[in-house]
Structure formats: structure tokens, C-alpha cells
Amino acid sequence: MKTPKERSKQVLRILKKRYPQAGCSLLHADPLELLVATILSAQCTDKRVNEVTKTLFKKYRSAEDYSNADIATFENEIRSTGFFRNKAKSILSMAQALVEDHDGEVPDSMEALVKLPGVGRKTANVVLGNAFGINAGIVVDTHVKRISNRLLFTKNQDPNKIEKDLIELVPKKEWTLWPHLLIHFGREICQARKPKCEDCPLAKLCPSATT
Ligand code: SF4
Incomplete structure (x- = not known):
């Protein structure tokens, strides 16, 4: 062999x-959308995530929009992706960190991405590779x-x-x-x-x- x-x-x-x-089968127009979609995709099909984000991305267009979201409303909006309480917490805290530490932009380095709440190496690799075109891992x-x-x-x-x-x-x-x-x-x-x-x-x- x-x-x-x-x-x-x-x-x-x-x-x-x-x-x-x-x-990448998660529909997205920018790094923030892919970051949110990837967090939603844990234990859920990409098809379902795409159905949910179709509406979600029209309402939340920036990290600031997510950071100002009402958590109960947001939980309801993502409920069908499963584990919605944890996912809502992760996404809203991640957005808060983007606003506070990165001027609302998604950073394009592994080091900075994995410091965001709810973002592990796998999610960071998805975003770096598919939204930024960076082969980091x-x-x-x-x-x-x-x-x-x-x-x-x-x-x-x-x-x-x-x-x-x-x-x-x-x-x-x-x-x-x-x-x-x-x-x-x-x-x-x-x-x-x-x-x-x-x-x-x-x-x-x-x-x-x-x-
Ligand atoms: S189906 Fe999987 S286990 Fe079977 S030969 Fe192909 S790669 Fe190997």
C-alpha cells in the first residue's frame, strides 16, 4: 500500500x-453571517439553518443589531435549530465582544476568533476558510x-x-x-x-x- x-x-x-x-452549504453574504450560521449549525442540518437565517439575516445586519437583541425574542427566532438557549447566548455574547473589541467586525485570525464567546477552533476554521479565503486549518x-x-x-x-x-x-x-x-x-x-x-x-x- x-x-x-x-x-x-x-x-x-x-x-x-x-x-x-x-x-460551503451555509448561505451567507459576509463573515458575520457565516459566523452566526455556523454557531446555529451545531446539531442541526444546514438546510434548516438556511431556512432560519433567510429571515434572521434580514432583521440583524450588524454585530450591533445582535448585541442589542432581546434574548427571549432571539431565542424564539432560532428555536427550530435546537439548543436555542445556548446558541442565543453564544451569538449575542459573541456579537457584544465584536462590538466592544473589534469595532463590530469579525476578525480574520484564528487567535482572535477563538477568543470570542461560543467560537471554537472548528467554527473559526469554517469562517476563515469560507468567508475570508484563509487556509488556517x-x-x-x-x-x-x-x-x-x-x-x-x-x-x-x-x-x-x-x-x-x-x-x-x-x-x-x-x-x-x-x-x-x-x-x-x-x-x-x-x-x-x-x-x-x-x-x-x-x-x-x-x-x-x-x-
Ligand atoms: S466506503 Fe469508506 S470504508 Fe469502504 S472502502 Fe470506501 S472509504 Fe473505505
């Missing part, structure tokens, strides 16, 4: 060809975690450690695209419960293939 680096190159080539449309979600383990690109379960392993394998210019490709692939082929190894375009490269 080839080295993980060689295999990751081939995986990229195959998946880019198969999913040319892969990209690799988003590790449930699909990336599962598939990277099956392909033996990592043996870790902790997202931060998985990200470090992937950073060694994936070329920097593809760090933002990588999770989008694996998400498409994970939904279609390498599903959690029953991976379709018999139909998998990566089977020859995969140490976990059952065929």
Missing part, C-alpha cells in the same frame, strides 16, 4: 472530480473524523489531533475544500453505519475496504 501522503493526493483527485460542486466534523480514521490518515479520535495529522497530509491550498469533499463522500458512500465499500471509488486506496 502507498504512503498516506500519496493516498491522500489520490483521494483528493478522485473526490474533486466526483464532487465538483463541493463547498482543517475543519474536523463527524464525517471527516470517521473517514480519516477509515482511510488510516489518522488513528486519533480527538478533533484537534486529527486536524494536526491531516495538516501533515493535505496540501495547504486544499485545507478548506477537504472537509467539504469528505462530507459529500460521507453522505453518499462512506456512511457511518454501513459504508458502501462495493461502490466506493476509494476502495483500492482504503485499508478498511471490505471488498
Whole structure:
């Protein structure tokens, strides 16, 4: 079997060809909208988040708008995304911090983003990669975690450690695209419960293939 680096190159080539449309599916027009949408997307589908933000983004147009929001009203507006109390608290405190420390603008560095309330490394990576075009790291979600383990690109379960392993394998210019490709692939082929190894375009490269 080839080295993980060689295999990751081939995986990229195959998946880019198969999913040319892969990209951020959270609708947004600027970094603030993507930051809010990403916080809302925890434990919720992107489709549902997009339904909610369609109305939300018309009402709240700046960090100041969010920081002045009435929390009970805001909770109601985002209720259908689940965990709405925590999410409302995170978004309104995050907006407050933007107003107080960043003139209402979303900062474009990992260091500043992860200091915002409710923003972890994963959310920061989503915003940096997809709203600012900065490849600062690799988003590790449930699909990336599962598939990277099956392909033996990592043996870790902790997202931060998985990200470090992937950073060694994936070329920097593809760090933002990588999770989008694996998400498409994970939904279609390498599903959690029953991976379709018999139909998998990566089977020859995969140490976990059952065929
Ligand atoms: S061969 Fe099976 S386990 Fe390996 S990537 Fe394909 S579907 Fe997933």
C-alpha cells in the first residue's frame, strides 16, 4: 500500500472530480453571517439553518443589531435549530465582544476568533476558510473524523489531533475544500453505519475496504 501522503493526493483527485460542486452549504453574504450560521449549525442540518437565517439575516445586519437583541425574542427566532438557549447566548455574547473589541467586525485570525464567546477552533476554521479565503486549518466534523480514521490518515479520535495529522497530509491550498469533499463522500458512500465499500471509488486506496 502507498504512503498516506500519496493516498491522500489520490483521494483528493478522485473526490474533486466526483464532487465538483463541493463547498460551503451555509448561505451567507459576509463573515458575520457565516459566523452566526455556523454557531446555529451545531446539531442541526444546514438546510434548516438556511431556512432560519433567510429571515434572521434580514432583521440583524450588524454585530450591533445582535448585541442589542432581546434574548427571549432571539431565542424564539432560532428555536427550530435546537439548543436555542445556548446558541442565543453564544451569538449575542459573541456579537457584544465584536462590538466592544473589534469595532463590530469579525476578525480574520484564528487567535482572535477563538477568543470570542461560543467560537471554537472548528467554527473559526469554517469562517476563515469560507468567508475570508484563509487556509488556517482543517475543519474536523463527524464525517471527516470517521473517514480519516477509515482511510488510516489518522488513528486519533480527538478533533484537534486529527486536524494536526491531516495538516501533515493535505496540501495547504486544499485545507478548506477537504472537509467539504469528505462530507459529500460521507453522505453518499462512506456512511457511518454501513459504508458502501462495493461502490466506493476509494476502495483500492482504503485499508478498511471490505471488498
Ligand atoms: S472502502 Fe469502504 S470504508 Fe473505505 S472509504 Fe470506501 S466506503 Fe469508506
